[in-house]
Amino acid sequence: MEEVVIIVGAGPSGLATSACLNVLSIPNIILEREDCFASLWKKRSYDRLKLHLGKQFCQLPHMPYPPGTPTFIPKAGFLQYLEDYVSHFQINPRYHRFVESASYDKVVGKWHIVAKNTLSDELEVYLGKFLVVATGENSEGLIPKIPGLDSFGGEFMHCSDYKNGKRFTNKEVLVVGCGNSGMEIAYDLWDHGAITSIVVRNPVHVVTKEMVLLGMLLLKYIPCKVVDYVTVSLSKLIYGDLSSYGLPRPSEGPFYLKDVTRSSPVIDVGTIGKIKEGEIQVVPTITKIEGDNVYFSNGKMNRFDAIIFATGYKSTVLKWLKESEDLFNEDGMPKKSFPNHWNGENGLYCVGFASRGLFGIARDAEHIANHIRGVMSRK
Ligand SMILES: Cc1cc2nc3c(=O)[nH]c(=O)nc-3n(C[C@H](O)[C@H](O)[C@H](O)COP(=O)(O)OP(=O)(O)OC[C@H]3O[C@@H](n4cnc5c(N)ncnc54)[C@H](O)[C@@H]3O)c2cc1C
Numbered sequence: 239m240e241e242v243v244i245i246v247g248a249g250p251s252g253l254a255t256s257a258c259l260n261v262l263s264i265p266n267i268i269l270e271r272e273d274c275f276a277s278l279w280k281k282r283s284y285d286r287l288k289l290h291l292g293k294q295f296c297q298l299p300h301m302p303y304p305p306g307t308p309t310f311i312p313k314a315g316f317l318q319y320l321e322d323y324v325s326h327f328q329i330n331p332r333y334h335r336f337v338e339s340a341s342y343d344k345v346v347g348k349w350h351i352v353a354k355n356t357l358s359d360e361l362e363v364y365l366g367k368f369l370v371v372a373t374g375e376n377s378e379g380l381i382p383k384i385p386g387l388d389s390f391g392g393e394f395m396h397c398s399d400y401k402n403g404k405r406f407t408n409k410e411v412l413v414v415g416c417g418n419s420g421m422e423i424a425y426d427l428w429d430h431g432a433i434t435s436i437v438v439r440n441p442v443h444v445v446t447k448e449m450v451l452l453g454m455l456l457l458k459y460i461p462c463k464v465v466d467y468v469t470v471s472l473s474k475l476i477y478g479d480l481s482s483y484g485l486p487r488p489s490e491g492p493f494y495l496k497d498v499t500r501s502s503p504v505i506d507v508g509t510i511g512k513i514k515e516g517e518i519q520v521v522p523t524i525t526k527i528e529g530d531n532v533y534f535s536n537g538k539m540n541r542f543d544a545i546i547f548a549t550g551y552k553s554t555v556l557k558w559l560k561e562s563e564d565l566f567n568e569d570g571m572p573k574k575s576f577p578n579h580w581n582g583e584n585g586l587y588c589v590g591f592a593s594r595g596l597f598g599i600a601r602d603a604e605h606i607a608n609h610i611r612g613v614m615s616r617k
Pocket residue numbers: 246247248249250251252269270271272275276277278279283287288289290291295296335336337338372373374375376377419554558589590591594595596597599
């Protein structure tokens with residue numbers, strides 16, 4: 239099958255790119271390994287998830303949210319928006335297509351893509367002048383290697399498999415990782431009556447969603463240093479010094495760190511209050527696991543029924559994309575820094591790899607579609 243543009247992945251990134259190309263009347267197809275679009279949101283995220291950035295930072299190109307949409311949109315509202323987006327722009331991803339390899343054929347000047355049809359188990363070949371990688375920064379969950387994890391007697395899972403705390407009532411549960419997933423899942427577990435602990439191994443910024451919204455608006459007019467000063471001051475005012483609870487603040491500011499290290503500040507959903515009340519325990523790094531017992535770097539030990547690893551994700555693009563040295567590093571993330579991260583050679587692009595959430599995705603998609611139009615009009 240031959241197409242002008244082949245997009246791999248039907249998450250918000252793939253959908254946004256397809257919409258921008260459709261608006262420019264540039265033919266394109268999306269190949270998606272799952273049976274639906276936005277599979278991360280539909281299948282691999284917990285029930286209580288809400289968008290944590292204000293709606294103005296979460297819209298895809300060419301379609302604002304309808305009037306009356308709340309500032310912070312729940313998962314179901316975001317999925318409804320995507321449903322409307324897909325039907326409005328007549329996007330029809332090809333589902334059950336697991337892309338296994340993509341390489342550039344210099345002789346014919348086209349990308350040669352092999353996808354497994356997971357329904358028929360047959361391999362299909364697609365040819366495209368342009369290839370857009372939209373498989374995301376969260377393609378696979380990361381579980382760290384911890385000595386003795388294999389011996390753990392209870393249940394353990396990555397947070398992408400966690401839905402809610404219903405079956406953990408009265409169970410001793412350890413959450414590993416204090417990013418936004420870990421912190422919110424710890425709250426959800428507590429809310430369902432689990433005896434909850436969370437591993438925090440490094441300093442972390444704690445903010446409210448309103449502070450992030452204010453910060454994002456201010457960043458348009460004021461230098462990052464000043465915005466960070468305002469944000470940290472507000473955080474100190476609201477949360478105080480959390481180091482005695484095991485949550486010291488980093489010395490660098492939250493927006494600076496987001497920019498430089500890609501790590502997001504924790505947007506508190508109530509977890510901090512529960513930590514202060516002693517309802518959720520903060521524990522340091524795990525040193526080893528023996529059976530049901532987990533040992534920590536402070537020499538203490540506790541038994542747990544379950545462990546939820548909220549320890550981040552990885553990109554899987556290097557598993558299938560050959561000859562991508564100019565665009566991706568060995569972690570499958572862009573080599574070039576923002577804002578020049580999205581454009582490779584031979585018609586190769588990536589969308590959604592700038593760790594800038596949905597507004598970063600919208601920006602990449604528009605750049606890519608316009609660039610493809612430019613290349614096509616020069617030929
Ligand atoms: C829990 C969570 C909450 C988030 N909340 C927000 C938020 O509130 N606001 C915000 O701005 N950002 C948020 N983000 C960040 C980001 O906006 C989302 O992760 C977003 O879904 C990324 O979109 P994407 O299309 O790049 O990747 P994904 O949504 O991960 O989509 C990638 C798609 O590619 C498919 N795929 C992968 N490999 C292959 C292959 N080999 N062949 C075919 N298909 C493949 C996957 O099945 C998937 O459907 C959140 C991230 C997470 C993990």
